[in-house]
Amino acid sequence: MTDLLSRLKQALGPKGVLTDASDMEAYAIDWRKLFPGKPLAVVRPANTQEVAAVVSLCKHYGTALVPQGGNTGLAGGAVPDGSGREIVLSLSRMNALRSVDPIGMTLEAEAGLVLKAAQDAAEAVGRLLPISLAAEGSATIGGVIATNAGGVNVLRYGMTRALVLGLEVVLPDGSIVNGLRHLRKDNAGYDWKQVFIGTEGTLGIVTAAVLRLLPRPTQTVTVLVSVADPQKALDFLVCAQNELGDSISAFELISGYSIKLVEQHFGIKCPIEASAWYVLIEAGATLSGLREAVEKALEQALESGLAHDGVIAESGKQAADLWLLRERITESEAKQSKSVKHDVSVPIPTIPDFLQAAEEALAKAAPGTIINCFGHLGDGNLHYNVLIKDHDPVLINHMVHDVVMAMGGSISAEHGIGQYRVAELESRRSEPELHLSRQIKTALDPLNIMNPGKVLSRQGSPS
Numbered sequence: 001m002t003d004l005l006s007r008l009k010q011a012l013g014p015k016g017v018l019t020d021a022s023d024m025e026a027y028a029i030d031w032r033k034l035f036p037g038k039p040l041a042v043v044r045p046a047n048t049q050e051v052a053a054v055v056s057l058c059k060h061y062g063t064a065l066v067p068q069g070g071n072t073g074l075a076g077g078a079v080p081d082g083s084g085r086e087i088v089l090s091l092s093r094m095n096a097l098r099s100v101d102p103i104g105m106t107l108e109a110e111a112g113l114v115l116k117a118a119q120d121a122a123e124a125v126g127r128l129l130p131i132s133l134a135a136e137g138s139a140t141i142g143g144v145i146a147t148n149a150g151g152v153n154v155l156r157y158g159m160t161r162a163l164v165l166g167l168e169v170v171l172p173d174g175s176i177v178n179g180l181r182h183l184r185k186d187n188a189g190y191d192w193k194q195v196f197i198g199t200e201g202t203l204g205i206v207t208a209a210v211l212r213l214l215p216r217p218t219q220t221v222t223v224l225v226s227v228a229d230p231q232k233a234l235d236f237l238v239c240a241q242n243e244l245g246d247s248i249s250a251f252e253l254i255s256g257y258s259i260k261l262v263e264q265h266f267g268i269k270c271p272i273e274a275s276a277w278y279v280l281i282e283a284g285a286t287l288s289g290l291r292e293a294v295e296k297a298l299e300q301a302l303e304s305g306l307a308h309d310g311v312i313a314e315s316g317k318q319a320a321d322l323w324l325l326r327e328r329i330t331e332s333e334a335k336q337s338k339s340v341k342h343d344v345s346v347p348i349p350t351i352p353d354f355l356q357a358a359e360e361a362l363a364k365a366a367p368g369t370i371i372n373c374f375g376h377l378g379d380g381n382l383h384y385n386v387l388i389k390d391h392d393p394v395l396i397n398h399m400v401h402d403v404v405m406a407m408g409g410s411i412s413a414e415h416g417i418g419q420y421r422v423a424e425l426e427s428r429r430s431e432p433e434l435h436l437s438r439q440i441k442t443a444l445d446p447l448n449i450m451n452p453g454k455v456l457s458r459q460g461s462p463s
C-alpha cells in the first residue's frame with residue numbers, strides 16, 4: 001500500500017493525494033450521514049491523463065476506486081467502505097467549462113463542473129440546461145450522468161440520459177475512450193456511452209461530457225392548486241396536458257401532510273386553503289399566450305370540480321415562494337422524525353391505486369406510522385417516506401416495495417442503487433436481468449476495482 005501511495009504522489013503531485021484523516025473526512029461519508037467509510041487515500045487528479053494514471057496504478061495493485069463528484073448522492077454510492085483499503089477518486093479539480101455553443105446548442109465540460117455553473121453558462125448564452133435538482137449547487141456533471149439524475153424537469157425534457165450527446169471515460173483497465181462528439185444524430189455503431197450513464201461509477205470514470213442545450217423559455221408560469229385526492233390530481237394532469245401541451249415542465253404532487261410540515265418547521269404559509277393534496281405546476285414557453293392558457297386550464301379545473309382552489313404566481317418572488325413549499329419538504333421531514341425513504345416509480349395511471357394499497361398495508365402491519373408523500377406525478381415518481389417511531393424500517397421498506405412491484409413499478413426511480421439498495425435490487429430483479437448486468441460488469445471490470453459493492457453485490461461481481 002505504501003508503494004501504491006508513493007507512486008500515486010509521484011503521478012499526481014502533492015496537491016493530488018490526501019492521506020490525513022482530517023483532510024479526508026468530507027469525502028468519507030455521504031450527504032445523509034448514513035454510510036461512514038474509511039478511505040485509504042483521496043486522489044484528486046487534475047486531468048484525464050492523471051485519472052488514467054491512477055486507474056492503471058490501482059489496477060496494478062488490485063486496489064478498489066470509488067469515483068466521487070459533489071457527494072450529494074442519496075444511495076451511498078460515492079463513499080468507500082470501512083476497510084481502509086479503497087481509494088476515493090474525486091473529480092473536484094476537473095471542473096473546466098470547455099465550450100458553450102448557442103447555435104449547435106451544446107455544452108462541453110469536465111466531469112467535476114458543478115451543475116449550477118453549467119446551468120448559468122447555458123443561461124448566459126440564452127439557452128437552457130434543463131437538469132434541475134435541489135442539490136444543483138454541489139452536484140457535478142459527472143455525478144448527474146453517473147446517476148442518470150432526474151429532478152423537476154423530467155416531464156418535459158427527460159432524465160439526464162436524454163441530454164448526453166458525448167462522453168469521455170476512463171475504463172477500469174486505465175484506457176481513455178474519447179467520444180466527445182457534438183452531434184444530435186450519430187448512429188455509427190454501438191452507442192457505448194449509454195453503458196456509463198446511470199451505472200454509478202461501477203463501469204468506468206466519466207471525465208468529460210457534451211450535453212444538449214434547449215431553447216430557453218421566455219415566460220414561465222407557476223401554479224399551486226388544491227385537489228381532493230390523487231385521482232383528481234391525475235385527471236388534472238391530463239386536462240392540463242390537453243390545454244398546455246408540452247409546455248408543462250413540472251407537475252408535482254404534494255400531500256397536505258408535507259405542506260403542514262413545511263409550514264410548521266419553516267414558517268412558510270401555504271397561500272391556498274388547506275387540502276389533503278396539492279399540485280404544483282410549472283409551465284414555460286417562448287411564444288406568447290402561456291399565461292392565458294394556464295388561466296383557462298385552471299378555470300376549467302375549478303369549474304369541473306377537479307380542483308378546489310388555486311393560485312397563479314404574480315411575480316418571480318411568488319413563484320420561488322411556491323417552490324419553497326416543495327423544496328423544503330425533505331428538510332422539514334428530517335426535523336420532524338426518523339423516516340424510511342422510498343424513491344419509487346409506478347405506471348402513471350396506477351398512482352392512486354398504489355397510494356391506497358400502500359396506505360392500507362402500512363395501516364395493517366405498522367400502525368402509528370405517518371406517510372409523507374410528495375413527488376413528480378407527471379413522471380410516475382413518488383417520494384413515499386414513512387415516519388416511524390419504534391417500527392422496523394426493513395419491514396416497512398419491504399412492504400412498500402412489495403406494493404410497488406405488484407404495480408409493475410421500480411424501487412429506485414431517480415436516486416439509484418448505490419450501496420443502500422443493493423440487496424433490495426437483487427431480490428426484486430429477475431435472474432436473467434441480474435445475470436446480464438453481471439456480464440457487463442465482468443466484461444468491463446474483470447478485477448472488480450471500480451466502485452465494488454455498489455449497484456451489484458460484491459458476491460455477485462467478479463473477484
Ligand SMILES: Cc1cc2nc3c(=O)[nH]c(=O)nc-3n(C[C@H](O)[C@H](O)[C@H](O)COP(=O)(O)OP(=O)(O)OC[C@H]3O[C@@H](n4cnc5c(N)ncnc54)[C@H](O)[C@@H]3O)c2cc1C
Binds near residue numbers: 066077133149204415
Ligand atoms: C437535497 C437533495 C436533493 C436531491 N434531489 C434530487 C432529485 O430531484 N433528483 C435526483 O435524481 N437526485 C437528487 N438528489 C441526489 C443527487 O443530487 C444526485 O444523485 C446527483 O446526480 C449526484 O451528483 P454528485 O456529483 O453529487 O454525485 P456523487 O454523490 O458524488 O456520486 C453519485 C454516484 O455517481 C458516481 N460518480 C460521481 N461522479 C462520477 C464520475 N465522474 N464518473 C463515474 N462515476 C461518478 C459515484 O461513484 C456515485 O456512485 C438530491 C440530493 C440532495 C442532497
